Amino acid sequence: MGFTTPFINLIPPRIQFPLNYKGSWNASTNTPTLVSSVGTKGDFYIVSVAGSTNLNGVSTWNIGDWVVFNGSAWQKVDNSQNVVTVTAPLALNSGVLSIPVATTLANGYLSSIDWTTFNNKQIGLNILAVGATPNVAGMTLSGPNFNLEAATASFPGVVTTGTQTFAGNKTFSGTISASNLSNTNTGNVSLLSFGVTPNPAGLSLIGQQLNLEAADATNPGGVSTGTQTFAGNKTFSGTISASNLSNTNTGNVSLLSFGVTPNPAGLSLIGQQLNLEAADATNPGGVSTGTQTFAGNKTFLNGIIPQLGTTTQKNAISSPSQFQLFGDTTLGKLCVYISAAWQTITSV
DSSP states (O other): OOOOHHHHHTSOTTOOSOOEEEEEEETTTTBSOOBTTBSOTTEEEEEEEOBOOOBTTBOOBOTTOEEEEOSSSEEEEOOOOOOOOOOTTOEEETTEEEOOBOOSSSOOBOOHHHHHHHHHHHHHOOOTTOSSSOOTTSEEEETTEEEEOBOOSSSOOBOOSSOOOOSSOOOOSSOOOOSOOOSOOOSSOOOTTOSSSOOTTSEEEETTEEEEOBOOSSSOOBOOSSOOOOSSOOOOSSOOOOSOOOSOOOSSOOOTTOSSSOOTTSEEEETTEEEEOBOOSSSOOBOOSSOOOOSSOOOOTTOOOOEEEOHHHHHTOSSOOTTOEEEETTTTEEEEEETTEEEEETTO
C-alpha cells in the first residue's frame, strides 16, 4: 500500500526497510494473534486497544503504538500520547476524549435544544419592577441579592418569627397561640375591655400577660387546684371526688348535719375527714371486717355460714363467746359453745 508524506514522516529513523501495514491490533486479547520472533519483515500493526501481551519482551502497549517485525523480532514504535485520567466534564473512552451533554446531575456541553429552553426562561424572568423598596409581591433587589421581605404595616411580605405589625384585617382558620399581647390594638381582635380586674369572661391583662383568673364569690373564671368559693348554685353532671370538705356550706350540697357523731346515714365529719362509720348497736353505718353488734333484726337472704375448721382448730379458740357457732369438719357436725364447753348438735 502507498503512504502519504506525512505518514512516512512518522516512521522512526531506526527502521531502514520497507513497511507493510497489516491493520489494527488488540494488545489486550492479542487479536490478530502475534507470536514472538514469528512474522514477515516489514509487516506492522497499529495498536487499537491497549494491553499487556508479551511480544519479544515488550508487554506495555498503548493506543497508537506501532508493532513492527524487523525480520527476527517484533519491535515497538512508541507513537501513543498517554492520557491516564481526565476531570469532568471531560470523559476518556478507549483513548478518545469527549464532553457529554449536560444533565441535572452532571456538567457538560449545552445542547441546542437546552440552549433554546434556557433563552426562553431568561426572557420570561422579569425583575425590572424590583428594587430597594418592596414591590407588590414584597420582593426587593439589593445588589445581586433577590429578597422576600418581611411584611409590615406598609408593605406586603412574609410572616417571620420576629415582631411584626400587619396592615388590614387578617383571618386565621386555625388556632392562634400568643405569648405576648398588648392591651391596645386595631383590627378585629379587641383587648380594650381587659385590665387588672377580670372581665365578664374571667380574663385579665397584667402587663403583657393575658390570664384566666380563678373564679371566686365575686368574679367568674376558671377552676383552680386551690381553695375557691363560688357564687351561685352549681350542678355537676358527673361524680364529685373531694378529699377535703368543710362542715358549713351554701348551695345545693348540705353538710350542716355532719359532726363527730354519725348522722342518720352513718356519716361523720372529724376535722376535714368525711367518714362512713361502722354500724353498732346504737348507730347505723357500714359493715366492717371486725366484730360488730347490730341493733334490730337483720335478715340474710343467702343464709349464715359459721366459722369452719377441724376439731383441733375448734378447741384452740381462745375464750369463745357464749352460743358461738362452729362447723366442725372432723365430726361433720355443727357445734355451739354453751356453759364453758363445746356442745355437738347431733340432730343435724
